[in-house]
Amino acid sequence: MKARFGGFVPTMGAVVVALGLLVGVTGCANKESSELVVYSARIEALIKPIFDRYTAETGQKIRFVTDDAGPLIERLNAEGANSQADILLTVDAGELWHAADRGLLKPIQSDVLNANIPESLRDPQGRWFGFSIRARTIVYSTERVKPEDLSDYAALAEPRWKGKLCLRTSKKVYNQSLVAMLIAEHGEPKTEEIVRGWVANLAAEPFSNDTLLMEAIAAGQCDVGLVNTYYFGRLVRDQPDLPIKLFWADQAGQGVHINISGAGVTAHSPRAEAAQKFLEWLSQPEAQQFFAGQNLEYAASPSIEPDPIVKAWGDFKRSPMNVVQAGELQAQAVKLMDRVGYR
Numbered sequence: 001m002k003a004r005f006g007g008f009v010p011t012m013g014a015v016v017v018a019l020g021l022l023v024g025v026t027g028c029a030n031k032e033s034s035e036l037v038v039y040s041a042r043i044e045a046l047i048k049p050i051f052d053r054y055t056a057e058t059g060q061k062i063r064f065v066t067d068d069a070g071p072l073i074e075r076l077n078a079e080g081a082n083s084q085a086d087i088l089l090t091v092d093a094g095e096l097w098h099a100a101d102r103g104l105l106k107p108i109q110s111d112v113l114n115a116n117i118p119e120s121l122r123d124p125q126g127r128w129f130g131f132s133i134r135a136r137t138i139v140y141s142t143e144r145v146k147p148e149d150l151s152d153y154a155a156l157a158e159p160r161w162k163g164k165l166c167l168r169t170s171k172k173v174y175n176q177s178l179v180a181m182l183i184a185e186h187g188e189p190k191t192e193e194i195v196r197g198w199v200a201n202l203a204a205e206p207f208s209n210d211t212l213l214m215e216a217i218a219a220g221q222c223d224v225g226l227v228n229t230y231y232f233g234r235l236v237r238d239q240p241d242l243p244i245k246l247f248w249a250d251q252a253g254q255g256v257h258i259n260i261s262g263a264g265v266t267a268h269s270p271r272a273e274a275a276q277k278f279l280e281w282l283s284q285p286e287a288q289q290f291f292a293g294q295n296l297e298y299a300a301s302p303s304i305e306p307d308p309i310v311k312a313w314g315d316f317k318r319s320p321m322n323v324v325q326a327g328e329l330q331a332q333a334v335k336l337m338d339r340v341g342y343r
C-alpha cells in the first residue's frame with residue numbers, strides 16, 4: 001500500500017519520510033492549524049466515514065495519511081518535534097507497542113477512555129487504546145471437517161492435520177502477534193513445538209492474505225486455517241455458499257486470541273487536547289458500534305452489539321490476556337517462526 005495524502009502519492013520507505021519532511025506533511029497545515037492530523041494504518045474506506053461523522057457532529061476537521069504502520073512509525077520518528085501528526089492509528093497492538101516503545105506516543109490520563117476501554121485492550125501507561133477487537137480463529141471446510149475434530153490452536157499441530165493446514169505468511173503482523181500471544185500463554189518451548197507442528201502440516205506455501213487462504217480451503221487445497229473473522233465476514237457476504245465456517249478456538253481453555261485496531265496521541269502532537277477528545281468520542285457507544293461495524297469487527301467497549309452478520313457467528317470466549325504482550329513478545333515470535341521454517 002502506498003502512502004496517501006490527498007492527491008499526493010509518494011513511494012515507500014525513506015522516500016516517504018523525505019518527501020513528508022519536505023512538504024511538511026500536509027503541504028499547507030502548520031502548527032497553528034486546528035485541523036487534526038491522523039496517521040492511519042487502517043485503510044481509507046474504513047476510517048474516512050468515522051472522521052466525516054466526527055466532523056459533522058463537532059465541526060472538528062480531520063486530515064489523514066494512510067500507509068502501513070512501519071512506514072508511518074518511521075515517518076513519525078524522522079519528523080520528531082516538527083511532526084504535524086496528532087494521532088497514530090494502527091490495526092495491530094504490536095505496532096502501537098513499538099511506537100510507544102520508541103517514545104512516539106504521549107501517555108494520556110483520561111477517565112472516559114479508562115472507563116470505556118477494558119484494561120486488557122489498552123497500554124498500562126495510557127499511550128494507546130484499542131477501539132475495535134479483531135478475533136483470529138480457526139476456519140474450516142464444512143465438506144471435509146466436523147467441528148468436533150477441532151479444539152484449539154495447538155491441536156492444529158497434531159499429525160492428523162498433515163497436508164491439511166493453510167496459513168497466512170509469518171511476515172504478516174497478525175501472525176506475529178498471534179504467536180507472541182501463544183508464547184505469553186504457553187511459554188516459548190511449547191509454542192515452538194506448536195508452530196513447528198503447523199509448518200509440518202502445511203498443505204501449501206503460506207498465503208499472502210487471509211482471503212486467499214479461505215478460498216484455498218473452499219477449493220479443496222486444504223481443510224483448516226487461521227483467519228481474522230472480518231475477512232471471513234467479507235468473503236461469505238459476497239459468496240454465501242462457500243463451504244467454509246468459523247470455529248471458535250480454545251473455548252475450553254484461554255479462549256480465542258484477539259488483537260485490536262487502536263490509536264494513541266503522538267508525542268509531539270500540536271493539538272493533543274483535540275486529539276484526546278477525538279479518542280474519547282471514539283470510545284463512546286455509538287462511535288464504537290460504527291467503528292467496529294464498518295469492518296465487521298467487535299467493539300472494544302463491552303456490551304456493544306456487533307453487526308448482524310457478525311452476531312450470527314455466535315458468542316465466544318475471548319482470551320483475557322493483555323494485548324500489550326503482542327508487542328513485548330513480537331521480536332521473540334518472529335525469531336521463533338524463522339527458526340522453525342515458517343515463511
Ligand code: FE
Pocket residue numbers: 091228
Ligand atoms: Fe486486516
